[in-house]
Amino acid sequence: MRENTAQSSALPVAPTRGRLRPLGLDEVRITGGFWARCRHINATATLGHCRDWMERVGWTGNFRAAAEGRIHRDRRGREFADSEHYKLLEAMAWEAGGGTPLDADIAALTDVIAPAQEPDGYLNTAFGRPGQQPRYSDLEWGHELYCHGFLIQAGVAQARSRGEGELAKIARRAADHVCATFGPGGIEAVCGHPEIESALVELARLTGEQRYLDQAALFVERRGHGTLADIEFGRAYYQDDLPVRDATVLRGHAVRALYLAAGAVDVAVETGDDALLAAVVRQWEAAVARRTYLTGGMGSHHRDESFGDDFVLPPDRAYSETCAGVASVMLSWRLLLATGEPRFADLAERTLFNVVATSPSEDGRSFFYANTLHRRRRGTVPAANVDSPRAESSLRAPWFAVSCCPTNVARTLAVLPAYLATADDHGIQLHQYADAEITTSLAGGHGVALRVGTDYPSGGSVTVRIGRSPDHPWTLSLRVPAWTEGATAWLVDPDGERRAVAPGTASVTRVFRPGDEIRLDLPMAPRWIGADPRIDATRGTAAVQRGPLVYCAESVDLPDGHDVDAVRVDPSAEPEDGPDDTVVVPGEVAPPGEPGDAAWPYRPLGHVAAPAARHTGIVLVPYHSWANRGPSTMRVWLPTTEADSTGTGR
Amino acid sequence: MRENTAQSSALPVAPTRGRLRPLGLDEVRITGGFWARCRHINATATLGHCRDWMERVGWTGNFRAAAEGRIHRDRRGREFADSEHYKLLEAMAWEAGGGTPLDADIAALTDVIAPAQEPDGYLNTAFGRPGQQPRYSDLEWGHELYCHGFLIQAGVAQARSRGEGELAKIARRAADHVCATFGPGGIEAVCGHPEIESALVELARLTGEQRYLDQAALFVERRGHGTLADIEFGRAYYQDDLPVRDATVLRGHAVRALYLAAGAVDVAVETGDDALLAAVVRQWEAAVARRTYLTGGMGSHHRDESFGDDFVLPPDRAYSETCAGVASVMLSWRLLLATGEPRFADLAERTLFNVVATSPSEDGRSFFYANTLHRRRRGTVPAANVDSPRAESSLRAPWFAVSCCPTNVARTLAVLPAYLATADDHGIQLHQYADAEITTSLAGGHGVALRVGTDYPSGGSVTVRIGRSPDHPWTLSLRVPAWTEGATAWLVDPDGERRAVAPGTASVTRVFRPGDEIRLDLPMAPRWIGADPRIDATRGTAAVQRGPLVYCAESVDLPDGHDVDAVRVDPSAEPEDGPDDTVVVPGEVAPPGEPGDAAWPYRPLGHVAAPAARHTGIVLVPYHSWANRGPSTMRVWLPTTEADSTGTGR
Incomplete structure (x- = not known):
């Protein structure tokens, strides 16, 4: 790996080494299109929404109660409620420009938070004061290091985005407390929920202090040796079953597994531990090949919010927690920076469009916690003024008793511009496509300015216009998404030369002149997708993807009030573009029967008549947009007429 | 409904009214065959195994600690650990003959238990003593009434099987306490786990005391009005979302739902509340039509052990808790007695053979808690001396931290003879088939003796030989199982006349003579079964049933160390009988790929080559017998070669 010489301080993730150098939020601006809309809603609605809810449900008051000595009787919310404030602060820090109202909010x-910090740096409103459980008495479930981790992340975000202020100082005191308490000679254990690892590495990167990195490395090495209790879900739940460097696949609680993997990459990169990095890559590969939904979602179990066994990915009640999507993007981004391999950007794109963008409603004030791929029953509208259960609604809910997802979406959208592009000694790499302005310097301090124009993911044409460029050759690289496999993408260089480019990376190396344009044309025709037959529940079905977007059928688009279980599609004919980013597929809409139509749902083969049906065009919508039009049923994987007509597919 | 004039006191369930009159354990004896073997193992191994484990893990010691005033620091096990003793006592009471060693064990x-009862009749080692939570301070999760319910059931069993002794007196004091505490003017609430309802009705039946029945009816009526907290799983978890008489389908935690339904039937029958009975029948119908596995198993969610939405029945991680199977048999039996309809005996048979009989190992010393229909990974051997997690093992475990299932299986097998036959004014009805001797009296006190000979479910021939009979005509009825649909069953009367009989009931009415034989010949050829297409995960698969037994492929029977996911079957050819109750089906065994063979498991349609395969005969074994030969993989629903060859089934 090469050493990074960062040119921006505004880096959400700032490795000192790696194949690619990240660009800061002062180097990349998203100026329009899909992500600009999402980010605008995030900044203008979601941030304030989260702040208001935490005040209303009393979680913010916990800090006041702690400072005033009445927390033992007045505490509200779950043991990790403090952390939502830190995630929100992180989002605000990245989002705020100098002198905006957000600075005052921060x-x-x-x-509010500062007075609750204890003299030794410990900060948690759930433990340690008179009348409360002692500090670190419940490492399995207490989330104290998890909360400290997000506090540190918020402090790092403040310091990097606007210079070290009060929040960064609080964070640093907390980190010092963590090192003093869990360092050599201290408590030899780990937190039931990983997160502290990445945070400490980022603090080491910010401050240059080795001890934070050492502590993070210690936490990574300690895990997997059974320092946590063997709970009913097994120690795999919190990855304490196997050392990180010995594991072959992501397992257990998905968010925990992904945060840990991200932290392990951070440690591996900073310490030059290639074996550790390789172990995480291996786990990522196995999880992507066998434990990931078409949407990029991870974690199929409701019970323990965990990865299932290989190929246990039923669309029914797919869990696919929003936070696992956030954590997966964090991991993929770190692996991309470390290795430069576009497959990590491929998964990040899939996950951003189909999990992260799916969670918030169009108004940014309600959220999916779980992102199922099949909703069978029109649910009820979640309570407007009360916490919702995290995983049971058919519609997005404004807040949850466990509300990790809204603030996690907020901080992801806040840093999204940083995921678009990187640099290295040879030039600039574009990984995600959006209308954007990119300004940075190449090796030797030569300034470069690019303008990206596209209506991706509606359209597939991406134009990069050179604004400023040194007068020596350099390389502009563009990711050709893996989803183009089997179709053809084209690259047009500044001379108008057009060549087919394969999934991976397409590059142009030359002396660029201001005004030069490079264009990538991606094949955006909607396509049928099939699944590995080992995923039982998708046998005899097909899904539709158009560009990076997964599509779904939603009952509001079906005729005659039908539910989605009435849909059968005919994948022998191609799907076609419909208006407003919809896709129309050939198929039938006919009820397979009404509830209660058979006394027993199993029959000797050959005894069930196929239902009457009529051919029609069925409208599909992007998965991320579903459930914005009232209670509905929805499915991503659509049974085929072919499967219906076989003897066993009935 | 008619009034029952019970002739036996040894009745596990003793309604005073109903279409059919149950026979007591002194009237029906199982003398050989499948169930005799299961019952022998239960009596000689399982009962002692449960007793030993509860002593070893300290649950029995809780009663001693309570009596000695040290329970607040010494208690072991979950809050419902007391109840396992009561269920075991119930099993022992029904199992023990007069003067056997079991009587001494009882x-x-x-x-041990008696000294822990408090002066007012309250008996629970988890609540109410100094240093413990107050009585009834956690009705949602405390299980106090649930434990009292099983205590009462044990007392009833003792009184009915051997005359009222100490246990029955303890039970009665507990019931008096419950009525005093939760009756009119008392606590207006219900228990988070139904069970007390049936128990109080049985005590009313035993004692003739109306107040026990009134209290049971009160508990049934109170439920569904939100007296319990709205937990994350929702109030449907403990059926407190809707009044019993308003609900249209079984929902929430499966065991809770089924115990409540059984108790509601008991109340309805005793109070003549036909509307309540009809409500439960309606819920049973909906659950059977849309929320039941092929095995009869109920409850598909791991997270909350609950029924899923209609048709959410993926074989992967099917929960199908053993106790839900037990509770389903309890409910079906009550509905059969109340209505006389053979469909209830059909479900009981399916559930007994494929859930209840599946739970215990061949040696009766380990158990399945959950009964999945698809096991993908060879697991590890559960700890021999430590509680196992309830739902994660691939093999049966000797004991669980939540160990409701072993004792529930024990008490079910102990009363199994009572499920075989009933009587009414017109004669005798046979519902389940086993080698058995039946002796009872018809209306007017006319003695009847029958001997049933069969090797069911291996063979399908059931011969009923008349031993004693009055010299006037009466009716012998035999259930023709619903699983014979589409094949032909034959009834041969004492004259040798043979006629085809349809699913339902086949009867012979005549003056029977000693030595007369009636024979039912059931079609036992193995058959392919398909599922409603709304159950996603069984699309493109077929299962095999032979008589009442569901079959499965188990990896130990496959060549070359293949796992079951390598199996494809060809349902265009018929399955055939193999040796030792196996079935052989045509198909292919070829790996669909090795783990890690594709980087991403989704592909544009038409790009995946079918794996090489060779046709062979694949051996299937009865589902109840799986996992008795070491760690293995298993599946009930087998993908078809036909589904593989279609464009979308890959």
Whole structure:
């Protein structure tokens, strides 16, 4: 790996080494299109929404109660409620420009939190004060290091985005406490929920202090040796079953597994531990090949929010927690920076469009916690003023008793511009496509400015216009998404030369002139997708993908009030573009029967008549947009007429 | 409904009214065959195994600690650990003959329990003593009434099987306490886990005391009005979302739902509340039509052990808790007695052979808690001396931290003879088939003796030989199982006349003579079964049933160390009988690929080559017998070669 010489301080993730150098939020701006809309809603609605809800449900008051000595009787919310404030502060820090109202919001919230920090740096409103459980008495479930981790991340975000202020100081005191308490000679254990690892590495990167990195490395090495209790879900739940470097696949609680993997990459990169990095890559590969939904979603179990066995990916009740999507993007981004391999950007794109973008509603004030791929029953509208159960609604809910997802979406959208592009000694790499302005310097301090124009993912044409460029050759690289496999993408260089490019990376190396344009044309025709037959529940079905977007049938688009279980599609004919980013597929809409139509749902083969049906065009919508039009049923994987007509597919 | 005039006191369930009159354990004896073997193992191994484990893990010691005033620091096990003793005592009471060693065991265990009962009749080692939570302070999760319910059931069993002794007196004091505490003017609430309802009705039946029945009816009526907290799983988890008489389908935690339904039937029958009975029948119908596995198993969610939405029945991680199977048999039996309809005996048979009989190992010393229909990974051997997690093992475990299932299986096998036959004014009805001797009296006190000979479910021939009979005509009825649909069953009367009989009931009415034989010939050829297409995960698969037994492929029977996911079957050819109750089906065994063979398991349609395969005969074994030969993989629903060859089934 090469050493990074960062040119920006505004880096959400700032490895000192790696194949690619990240660009800061002062180097990349998203100026329009899909992600600009998402980010606008995030900044103008979601941030304030989260702040208001936490005040309303009393979680913010916990800090005041702690400072005033009445927390033992007044505490509200779950043991990790503090952390939502830190994630929100992180989002605000990245989002705020100098002197905007958000700066005042950050200061005000920091003023609430600061008095709750204890003299030795410990900060948690759920433990340690008179009348509460002792500190670190429940490492399995207490989330104290998890909360400290997000506090540190918020402090790092503040320091990097606007210079070290009060929040960064609080964070640093907390990190010092963590090192003093869990370092050599201290408590020899880990937290039931990984997160502290990445946070400490980022703090080491920010401050240059080795001890934070050492502590993070220690936490990574300690895990997998059974320091946590063997709970009913097994120690795999919190990855304490196997050392990180020995595991072959992501397993257990999906968010825990992915945060840990991200932290392990951070440690591996900073310490030059190639074996550790290779172990995480191996786990990522196995999880992507066998434990990931078409949407990029990870984690299929509701019970323990965990990865299932290989190929246990039923669309029914797919869990696919929003936070696992966030964590997967964090991991993929770190692996991309470390290795430069576009497959990591491929998964990040899939996950951003189909999990992260799916969670918030169009108004940014309600969220999916779980992202099922098949909703069979029109649910009820979640309570407007009460926490919702995290995983049971058919519609997005404004807040949850366990509300990790809204603030996690907020901080992801806040840093999204940083995921678009990187640099290295040879030039600039574009990984994600959006209308954007990119300004940075190449090796030797030569300034470069690019403008990206596209209506991706509606359209597949991406134009990069050179604004400023040194007068020596350099390389512009563009990711050709893996989803183009089997179709053809084209690259047009500044001379108008057009060549077919394969999935991976397409590059142009030359002396660029201001005004030069490079264009990538991606094949955006909607396509039928099939699944590995080992995924039982998708046998005899097909899904539709158009560009990076997964599509779904939603009952509001079906005639005669039918539910989605009435849909049968005919994948022998191609799907076609419909208006407004919809796709129309050939098929039938006919009820397979009404509830209660058979006394027993199993029959000797050959005894069930196929239902009457009529051919029609069935409208599909992007998965991320579903459930914005009231209670509905939805499915991504659509049974085929072919499967219906076989003897066993009935 | 008619009034029952019970002729036996040894009745596990003793309704005073109903279409059919149950026979007591002194009237029906199982003399050989499948169930005799299961019952022998239960009596000689399982009962002692449960007793030993509860002593070893300290649950029995809780009663001693309570009596000695040290329970607040010494208690072991979950809050419902007391109840396992009561279920075991119930099993022992029904199993023990007069003067056997089991009688001494019952007395000894009763002597441990008795001193823990408080002066007012309350008996629970988890609540109410100094240093413990107050009585009834956690009705949602405390299980106090649930434990009292099983205590009462044990007392009823003792009284009915051997005359009222100490255990019955303890039970009655507990019931008096419950009525005093939760009756009119008392706590207006219900228990988070139904069970007390049936128990109080049985005590009313035993004692003739109306107040027990009134209290049971009160509990049934109170439920569904939100007296319990709205937990994350929702109030449907403990059926407190809707009044019993308003609900249209079984929902929430499966065991809770089924115990409640059984108790509601008991109340309905005793109070003549036909509307309540009809409500439960309606719920049973909906659950059987849309929320039941092929095995009869109920409850598909791991997270909350609950029924899923209609048709959410993926074989992967099917939960199908053993106790839900037990509870389903309890409910079906009550509905059969109330209505006389053979469909209830059909489900009981399916559930007994494929859930209840599946749970215990061949040696009766380990158990399945959950009964999945698809096991993908060879697991590890559960710990021999430590509680196992309830739902994660691939093999049966000797004991669980939540160990409701072993004792529930024990008490079900102990009363199994009572499920074989009933009587009414017109004669005798046979519902389940086993080698058995039946002796009872018809209306007017006319003695009847029958001997049933069969090797069911290996063979399909059931011969009923008349031993004693009055010299006037009466009716012998035999259930023709619903699983014979589409094949032909034959009834041969004492004159040798043979006629085809349809699913339902086949009867012979005549003056029977000693030595007369009636024979039912059931079609036992193995058959392919398909599922409603709304059950996603069984599309493109077929299962095999032979008589009442569901079959499965198990990896130990496959060549070359293949796992079951390598199996494809060809349902265009018929399955055939193999040796030792196996079935052989035509198909292919070829790996669909090795783990890691594709980087991403989804592909544009038409790009995946079918794996090489060779046709062979694949051996299937009865589902109840799987996992008795070491760690293995298993599946009930087998993908078809036909589905593989279609464009979308790959």
